[in-house]
Amino acid sequence: MDNSxxxxxxxxxxxxxxxxxxxxxNRKIRYYEMRKLIFPDRTPSGTRKxxxxxxxxxxxxxxxxxxxxxxxxxxxxxxxxxxxQMIKGQLNSHFHTNRYS
Amino acid sequence: MDNSxxxxxxxxxxxxxxxxxxxxxNRKIRYYEMRKLIFPDRTPSGTRKxxxxxxxxxxxxxxxxxxxxxxxxxxxxxxxxxxxQMIKGQLNSHFHTNRYS
DNA sequence: CGTGTAAGGAATTCTGACACG
DNA sequence: CGTGTAAGGAATTCTGACACG
Numbered sequence: 384m385d386n387s388x389x390x391x392x393x394x395x396x397x398x399x400x401x402x403x404x405x406x407x408x409n410r411k412i413r414y415y416e417m418r419k420l421i422f423p424d425r426t427p428s429g430t431r432k433x434x435x436x437x438x439x440x441x442x443x444x445x446x447x448x449x450x451x452x453x454x455x456x457x458x459x460x461x462x463x464x465x466x467x468q469m470i471k472g473q474l475n476s477h478f479h480t481n482r483y484s
Numbered sequence: 485m486d487n488s489x490x491x492x493x494x495x496x497x498x499x500x501x502x503x504x505x506x507x508x509x510n511r512k513i514r515y516y517e518m519r520k521l522i523f524p525d526r527t528p529s530g531t532r533k534x535x536x537x538x539x540x541x542x543x544x545x546x547x548x549x550x551x552x553x554x555x556x557x558x559x560x561x562x563x564x565x566x567x568x569q570m571i572k573g574q575l576n577s578h579f580h581t582n583r584y585s
Numbered sequence: 586c587g588t589g590t591a592a593g594g595a596a597t598t599c600t601g602a603c604a605c606g
Numbered sequence: 607c608g609t610g611t612a613a614g615g616a617a618t619t620c621t622g623a624c625a626c627g
Contacts, residue, residue, distance in 0.1 A: 396496045397498055399527070411588070430597085432501070530599065530616090594619105595618105
């Protein structure tokens with residue numbers, strides 16, 4: 384159904400290209416993943432694949448780090464955002480439920 | 485100025501991923517490049533990078549090949565399209581020239 | 586805590602060529 | 607003409623660890 388994952392969300396970019404675009408080192412990018420700030424896909428053989436959206440998030444993370452924010456704090460913000468997303472999702476399913484019940 | 489190359493046009497995808505998405509073999513993809521049907525970027529070390537737009541074009545090429553169209557013919561169509569683009573571009577620069585002269 | 590680096594292995598990509606047709 | 611494949615080399619990516627602070 385939701386076959387049309389937009390170009391922005393499709394995880395198809397290797398870490399080398401991400402490095403080049405963001406200016407961040409591979410080490411940093413992998414570290415932010417370890418700290419659960421970013422979630423690349425993996426190919427069967429284990430290479431990381433990022434989306435343009437991931438790249439945007441990496442730039443935001445980099446800014447915060449430069450401002451002295453710790454990865455732990457950054458993660459909290461992400462969780463908060465996701466909670467909002469979840470609420471939206473629940474509202475949607477609520478509406479759908481009502482519509483058909 | 486035109487920094488905002490859209491996600492669709494940015495050449496950031498490796499040939500392995502293109503293979504996976506299109507279902508075409510590396511051999512085919514490289515062959516279509518040799519026949520000047522597709523124009524990936526190259527990293528400094530020589531690896532090919534494709535855009536989502538390239539992937540779309542590859543699928544179109546694959547369809548035509550299956551229909552028995554030869555690469556030579558497919559290239560003609562591409563040149564024809566580019567000519568139309570050029571005309572559009574000339575019209576644009578014509579308008580701009582007028583506006584400021 | 587955040588990041589650099591050397592280490593060794595595994596998987597990827599590249600090119601030019603031989604093959605079939 | 608379009609495509610598969612084996613060949614050998616070069617560049618990439620991966621992980622776990624040591625280092626500094």
